[in-house]
Amino acid sequence: MILENIFDNIVLLEAMQAVLFVTILMVSSSYLIPKGIVLFLEWKEKKTFRILSTSVTYCCLGVFLLLYLLLKSVIK
Amino acid sequence: MRKILTFLILIVPFLTYANSSEEVRKKYAEQINNAFQLQSLGKTTLAYYAFRDGYQLALKNGESVTKLATLEKLFGWYRTYGYSCGLLTKPSGITTEYTNRHLKKTYDFDPHQQKIIRDFLCGVGFLVSGVFCIVINPPLLGRFGITFVASGFKYIYESVDDMIEDYQEKKQRLTELNTIEQKFNATLN
Numbered sequence: 001m002i003l004e005n006i007f008d009n010i011v012l013l014e015a016m017q018a019v020l021f022v023t024i025l026m027v028s029s030s031y032l033i034p035k036g037i038v039l040f041l042e043w044k045e046k047k048t049f050r051i052l053s054t055s056v057t058y059c060c061l062g063v064f065l066l067l068y069l070l071l072k073s074v075i076k
Numbered sequence: 077m078r079k080i081l082t083f084l085i086l087i088v089p090f091l092t093y094a095n096s097s098e099e100v101r102k103k104y105a106e107q108i109n110n111a112f113q114l115q116s117l118g119k120t121t122l123a124y125y126a127f128r129d130g131y132q133l134a135l136k137n138g139e140s141v142t143k144l145a146t147l148e149k150l151f152g153w154y155r156t157y158g159y160s161c162g163l164l165t166k167p168s169g170i171t172t173e174y175t176n177r178h179l180k181k182t183y184d185f186d187p188h189q190q191k192i193i194r195d196f197l198c199g200v201g202f203l204v205s206g207v208f209c210i211v212i213n214p215p216l217l218g219r220f221g222i223t224f225v226a227s228g229f230k231y232i233y234e235s236v237d238d239m240i241e242d243y244q245e246k247k248q249r250l251t252e253l254n255t256i257e258q259k260f261n262a263t264l265n
Contacts, residue, residue, distance in 0.1 A: 008243065013239050054219055
């Protein structure tokens with residue numbers, strides 16, 4: 001891919017944006033947030049701070065990415 | 077014979093009037109042309125006064141306001157985007173001048189585009205390092221890794237969004253120029 005032409009290739013840019021949108025949506029909704037919830041359930045049994053902090057990190061980042069996508073799609 | 081003489085005497089003012097009008101027209105056309113030439117040499121203030129004088133003279137002599145408005149728009153466009161499009165040798169220096177593409181001759185991208193590319197590459201770097209962190213040591217580095225991945229996604233998405241915006245701006249500017257050109261051609265025809 002010639003990097004110099006990337007600014008003029010609107011089809012490629014829009015395709016990249018669509019792929020990124022879907023990837024971010026999938027990663028946050030089917031990996032980050034569920035993993036955060038699983039870790040939270042694990043913390044309920046083991047009561048370890050390390051597991052709780054990891055769970056909070058996963059959930060927060062998942063929600064952050066979803067909110068970011070939402071705001072980016074709404075505010076243009 | 078007397079009738080012919082009377083007719084000639086009556087027609088002389090009309091003939092002289094037509095000639096003087098044509099001369100005035102030539103004069104203000106030259107002034108406006110001079111304004112564009114001065115602007116291309118980087119003499120912004122002189123160009124402005126030349127255009128203003130030509131415009132006012134044309135207006136006084138009953139030139140069409142639509143034609144003049146189109147010319148004025150073209151002159152404004154020339155001053156705003158002329159340097160960034162490579163039409164002028166020096167920047168016009170007016171307050172509304174478009175300055176994003178000043179370094180185009182030195183670099184492949186203008187500063188704004190360079191920033192977008194930097195953001196994009198930074199995002200890719202974040203993403204790759206995040207994935208490495210998660211793969212190498214999930215319990216300890218996993219948390220940082222996930223943060224890196226999320227930041228990477230954010231940076232990449234934002235830079236692609238900026239690239240699309242940049243393209244649309246460029247397209248809009250070209251459309252603007254085409255519209256002015258069409259109007260200009262329409263007034264000439």
